[in-house]
Amino acid sequence: MFQHILLQLQLIISCWITLASSSLSFSQTKPGCQLKCGDVSIPYPFGIISSSSGGDCSIDGSLGSYGFSVNCNTTYNPPKPFVAAAAGENQQMFVLMGDKLQSNIQDIEILSISESEIRLKTLQTTSCYNKSGALLTPSTATNLLFSFIGSPFTFSDTKNRVYGVGCATYATIIMDDNRDRVKNYTSQCQSKCPSRESVFNYGGSCTGSGCCEMTFPKGQTYFHGIETSPGNNSEVWSFNPCSSIFMAEKGYYKFNADTDFPDIHRNITLVYSEGNKDIPLPVVLNWAIGNKTCEEAQKNLTAFACHKEHNSYCIDSDNGLGYRCSCYQGFEGNPYISPGCQ
Numbered sequence: 001m002f003q004h005i006l007l008q009l010q011l012i013i014s015c016w017i018t019l020a021s022s023s024l025s026f027s028q029t030k031p032g033c034q035l036k037c038g039d040v041s042i043p044y045p046f047g048i049i050s051s052s053s054g055g056d057c058s059i060d061g062s063l064g065s066y067g068f069s070v071n072c073n074t075t076y077n078p079p080k081p082f083v084a085a086a087a088g089e090n091q092q093m094f095v096l097m098g099d100k101l102q103s104n105i106q107d108i109e110i111l112s113i114s115e116s117e118i119r120l121k122t123l124q125t126t127s128c129y130n131k132s133g134a135l136l137t138p139s140t141a142t143n144l145l146f147s148f149i150g151s152p153f154t155f156s157d158t159k160n161r162v163y164g165v166g167c168a169t170y171a172t173i174i175m176d177d178n179r180d181r182v183k184n185y186t187s188q189c190q191s192k193c194p195s196r197e198s199v200f201n202y203g204g205s206c207t208g209s210g211c212c213e214m215t216f217p218k219g220q221t222y223f224h225g226i227e228t229s230p231g232n233n234s235e236v237w238s239f240n241p242c243s244s245i246f247m248a249e250k251g252y253y254k255f256n257a258d259t260d261f262p263d264i265h266r267n268i269t270l271v272y273s274e275g276n277k278d279i280p281l282p283v284v285l286n287w288a289i290g291n292k293t294c295e296e297a298q299k300n301l302t303a304f305a306c307h308k309e310h311n312s313y314c315i316d317s318d319n320g321l322g323y324r325c326s327c328y329q330g331f332e333g334n335p336y337i338s339p340g341c342q
Contacts, residue, residue, distance in 0.1 A: 028334045033057035037070065037110075038078035044337050045289065045305070046113055048072045049084065059289070059305070059336070067093055067151035071107060082107035083120065092149040095123060108146075111282050116324060118153065119282035124246035125227055133233035144245065146223040146283075149176075153285040154320040157218040160284055161250045164212045165260060166243030167193040167236040168229045173214060173245075176222040177320070189214045196239040196257075204254030211255040219320040223247060248281040288322025297323055310340025 047057025164171025312335030327341035
């Protein structure tokens with residue numbers, strides 16, 4: 001009898017702890033601010049721009065940080081969150097696509113936000129050619145530019161790869177960290193295949209036949225992808241009239257020779273199958289607060305984001321400038337806002 005009662009008490013305590021942890025994990029935004037945009041949670045220091053909340057749901061401006069404000073586009077069903085585009089003198093945060101990169105500034109869709117990373121929906125640029133091998137313009141874009149200069153974001157060098165797809169494809173990337181450490185990093189990969197029959201599937205890997213891939217250094221805030229085909233495209237036009245370049249999280253994109261050659265009528269469908277649904281391919285960025293180290297930021301406690309009363313500590317960003325806050329071991333919650341980690 002005693003053992004039965006003890007077991008019931010243990011189950012009740014276990015359920016209470018689980019519920020407490022769950023409610024703590026949902027306490028992720030400032031009071032009066034919207035937590036979710038559609039299916040995506042937007043935890044503080046990020047915040048959804050809203051006229052009803054006065055526009056101060058993110059950390060933007062309060063600690064010298066910018067780029068954490070999120071637009072929730074309710075014209076979609078369900079609504080979709082986007083990183084708000086900016087094109088100021090000290091902050092350039094947007095996507096450009098086009099032959100001359102002079103138009104088509106776009107917000108960038110957010111797929112998820114975690115304690116140290118943000119996943120955005122990747123985009124691709126595709127170049128198509130006619131039967132004579134001449135580039136079809138301006139109907140196809142040959143450039144893709146992601147800019148996060150002056151923002152909290154840096155491209156993850158460990159989790160992303162750049163892919164070029166096609167049979168006469170030179171994929172070139174120009175990247176910059178905007179911090180005088182690695183200026184104008186440039187890399188190129190080549191994908192060639194003399195015939196459709198010469199392309200095989202190697203477990204989704206890019207081997208240079210139909211698909212090639214590249215890595216890049218850490219800390220980059222600027223990505224310019226260019227697709228060119230300097231050879232005679234008429235030789236491959238019958239089975240591969242278009243080429244493409246894009247960045248995506250490593251392991252998500254699996255090259256398939258049967259479906260992934262872009263043609264004049266469609267681009268590659270950049271989705272990843274997860275369970276019974278397809279999700280857009282993500283590109284992963286690390287985020288951090290400001291541009292100071294923990295040691296530097298703690299000299300001004302008024303502007304310091306990590307608070308001892310929140311049971312949190314400071315971590316220097318390992319992918320660029322700035323810092324983040326994290327809960328002490330055994331604590332859960334949001335380290336940036338009251339009541340913090342519990």
